[in-house]
Amino acid sequence: GAGVSQSPRYKVTKRGQDVALRCDPISGHVSLYWYRQALGQGPEFLTYFNYEAQQDKSGLPNDRFSAERPEGSISTLTIQRTEQRDSAMYRCASSFGPYNSPLHFGNGTRLTVT
């Protein structure tokens, strides 16, 4: 597609449920990033991939968070046993290459845990 596509746009879930957030990057982009953005703050790095390889997952808050990109294109960010503090905007971005290539962000998934 023309841009980075994320789904769902909004997700409301009950505490304790698992959620899966999907990102479809710009076609041909090698690198894919997941960020989390709280209201009034800048995006906070979670993890990133080059092709299908997860290069850095040091930003994932704890082991309830995981991400995969099995075929080097679409990626899924999974949060298990959600907690209220997980509520945030989750943004995906992709770039043509891994270094100094501009990031193109999607419109995000707004997650609300009740």
Next chain:
Amino acid sequence: GQQLNQSPQSMFIQEGEDVSMNCTSSSIFNTWLWYKQDPGEGPVLLIALYKAGELTSNGRLTAQFGITRKDSFLNISASIPSDVGIYFCAGPETSGSRLTFGEGTQLTVNP
């Protein structure tokens, strides 16, 4: 990780005024990026700076990479209502390509 401090946190200006905002770090950055985020959308790259002392323009926007590599400035001339949004500075962590973002400057332009 590295932290980026942006100031001011918010600005309220009249249409036609010039705007200046900055970003500082306690660590050296080798690249400085400025993004703009419109309501309900993701950040969009405005300007990228790759060399200390570099001054780069993009229309009414001008950004500079500080000579110490620990700061950057973004100026907007003759502001218009569509300049409203949140402006973020960002830079790659030295250890890899993860980007660190500042907390943003919220700009409001009154017509």
